[in-house]
Ligand SMILES: [Zn+2]
């Protein structure tokens with residue numbers, strides 16, 4: 001039932017793409033900035049927002065996920081990304097993706113357009129990767145769900161790093177505009193690059209912490225409980241009200257199944273029973289499959 005709804009919704013979403021409304025609004029050679037570019041931006045942003053919801057729902061489904069559904073979503077996402085780049089098969093969109101500045105100085109709105117489209121499409125592409133991760137980690141329990149969350153977080157931090165770099169070549173070309181006078185232009189370019197450098201360093205740090213979290217084998221908010229400890233605690237998990245499955249002993253000495261408590265710590269940092277602060281402050285987790293929605297314009 002749910003699957004049917006998803007498919008229908010996706011179909012409805014993709015349908016207008018087959019006969020795009022912006023066709024002919026602007027010549028294909030000189031796009032962006034104008035009305036056509038505006039609608040394209042709205043469209044791809046809407047698709048990305050919707051895709052984010054779909055991905056979050058699929059992640060929450062855990063073992064209930066259907067491979068066919070995930071394959072379908074992956075294909076639709078990919079078709080969308082390739083479709084957009086095929087539509088604008090010009091190098092002004094593609095060059096910044098490889099950190100090469102555009103050939104000529106783009107007008108302001110054109111620069112914004114290039115950055116918005118690339119920023120959105122890169123996220124859509126990353127969602128495809130996340131979808132594949134969800135396929136890979138389907139039918140896994142406990143430790144593997146944690147691993148899935150860590151992988152999703154890692155992909156997101158890598159994406160954030162890349163997205164921080166993405167506008168640089170465009171603005172570099174834009175600011176290094178000799179029309180404003182060479183001193184002014186080199187000054188603004190210098191300021192921009194300094195600002196960029198600090199934000200990139202920050203992103204690299206977050207990414208490295210995400211990598212480090214991946215190599216951490218043990219549960220970092222407690223340790224695995226022995227069978228005796230679990231029995232002494234009644235061998236019943238307070239979260240799922242069932243017999244303990246892979247019991248984890250928290251620092252406050254409360255015991256829960258690893259599955260249950262991992263899911264809890266996706267949102268909370270305190271013990272579900274005594275509210276003691278258990279989980280150390282950490283980098284933000286994107287283990288729920290979400291993708292950051294803010295636009296990285298500069
Ligand atoms: Zn449990």
Ligand SMILES: [Zn+2]
Pocket residue numbers: 250252253254271272273274275276
């Ligand atoms: Zn406790």
